[in-house]
Amino acid sequence: MLKVLKIDDKRVSLIDSQTLLPTFLSLTYCIHSLHRKSVNYQQKELTSIKFFYEYWLTKEGQSLDFSMIKSNFSGKTLLSMIELLDGFWLYLNNSRIEQAKNVYSLKASPYDVPTEAYSTNAAHYHSVCRFIEQLISNYISPHYITKAPDEVELCRRNILALLSQKKKQYSSYSSDKHKNDYKSLNENQFRDFVSVFPVPTNPTKDGLGKVSNSVYRQYRDHILLRFLSSYGLRIGEALLLRGSSFKPNFSETKFFMMVTNLEDNVDPRSKKPSIKTASSHRELEISQQDYMIVKGFMSQVKLISQHDFLFTSSSTNASPLSYQGARKIIIDASNRMKKLFPHHFDITKSDHLQTISPHMLRHTWAYFQLEHIFRRYTADFIKAGAVDPKGIMKSAIDHLRSLGGWSARSQMPAYYGKRFIAKRANELSMSKFKEDAFKHFNIELPIFLRNIDESSIDK
Structure with missing residues (x-):
């Protein structure tokens, strides 16, 4: 039996309860990727990987680690893992109960499975895809494959491309509960x-x-x-x-x-x-x-x-x-x-709220902060005689990244930059209606169009 256990305040591992040792492949994933993440994230990822280990055992009759070692870490086992992803999706949606080998299960319908369960299973599925992706990066290399480096690289790209197609299959089921x-x-x-x-x-x-x-x-x-x-x-x-x-x-x-x-x-x-x-x-x-x-x-x-x-x-x-x-x-x-x-919660308004979460306050800070930083950098650039909008925004985003503690790979600061640019683009677009060429559209509304409460419109 496999268990996800917390080793200390910073690390979690997938443990075989009989040997009390971590499973080999999951340990390599932890060392290369997970142990740099938060404990909660490690627990969620390893729980998904645990489900895949259990599914592999029911399908292959041997552990995933043994299969990988037996094949001398070849791409054959990795390809088998990718091929089993469709069955793993059905396994998740069938309460992790594997069908008999001669029985084909119909694809679970969104009407039969609760939306929340579908979203959870999609998260498990994509966690396993990340796990397989890391294994491909580790083992499809000249260290394990005795071929020319360019051939190994081509093989690695082809397998990653196949995995990428699988990853996209169930993206539509991913949870949007944090969208707000x-x-x-x-x-x-x-x-x-x-x-x-x-x-x-x-x-x-x-x-x-x-x-x-x-x-x-x-x-x-x-x-x-x-x-x-x-x-x-x-x-x-x-x-x-x-x-x-x-x-x-x-x-x-x-x-x-x-x-x-x-x-x-x-x-x-x-x-x-x-x-x-x-x-x-x-x-x-x-x-x-x-x-x-x-x-x-x-x-x-x-x-x-x-x-x-x-x-x-x-x-x-x-x-x-x-x-x-x-x-x-x-x-x-x-x-x-x-x-x-x-x-503020009126759903008929475009900027209505559903609820306010702690992380939503961080997004609020980030957007207001970026506006402030952009204005300050604009003034500094103008004073220096070097007005480059792209340069100003890049400097502002880098400043925001440092204040917010985002890693160099995080796309969140750039996301706020895109939002800010979109807002300025809309403001510029609407300002055209004050110009002479567009004043031709200023007509007196007929009576039947005046039923709207004009006092509610922010002029």
Whole structure:
């Protein structure tokens, strides 16, 4: 039996419960790719690979590792893995129960399988495709194949092309539940969302100097919102912050926040947050006001907690806040906003909201930040006499990448650049209606077209 087990705070492995050893091929995948990812990502990927290992065993009567070693790591086994992907898809949608070898199962219908299950199975399928892709890169090489290098390269490309076709087959079933997360709040939506995080200006304290639990939660939630939306922190990064994460310079004219993993093993949480990539370790300058707010709040944390974490529960032991606890703060606020400002959730509007998630606040920060950086770089380029729109945008995107902790390979900063360019293109397109040539379209509307509430249109 195979099990996905957490080895330590940074690594997960697929283990054979009989030998208590990691499966060979999955271990190579972990070493080359997965162990540089977050623990949660490793667990999800290895769970999918575990399902494929089990499917291979039922089909071939031997383990995937044994098949690969028996074939001397040839491309033959890799091709067999690709050929079995269609059957693996049916296996997933049949509750991971393999049909008899002489029985052909009909393709599962979206009407028979719940949408959420289909999306989950598509995620498993594409995880296995990534696993096979890594194996192809490792083993279709001159080290394992005794052919001329150019022939080996051609073989590798052909196998990857075949895998690419398989990867595209079930892309339409991939989940879109996080699609709304890639939206960002506009200025009015953001203003109203901030308003559902009120804080008392002069709260009462008891004899020990402690504020009430409700006031403590209000300040904690407000500070969480500030750091997610003002500095673009991922929620896991925010949960790593401690009092010692905030430091001034020697002259105390600038203030900094250290976003990094904890190395002292003092985190008592069973699911410990961690930095996503090496690029995510960073030192961010923060405002003096934010620094003072954190220092003031930490004086309250120290009165109720044995730990130095910024975000804790308000219970007696004040344990460090969990990922689910932090996420619930934002989701609950989203629900309050829906009641207080229902017009932001009106589906008849193009920029309506479905819900607000923690990561959506990071997207909001990124878009506002890119606009600000672009304007600053434009002014600097003009002053230097070198106005190059592409150069300005590239510089702005690189700056955003550094602030947001994205890796060099991440396409997210460029995604925001495309959104910004599209917005400016639309603004320029609409400005043409103010020019003389297009004023011919300015006619008086007939009565039957005046039923629309003109007061609701932003002129």
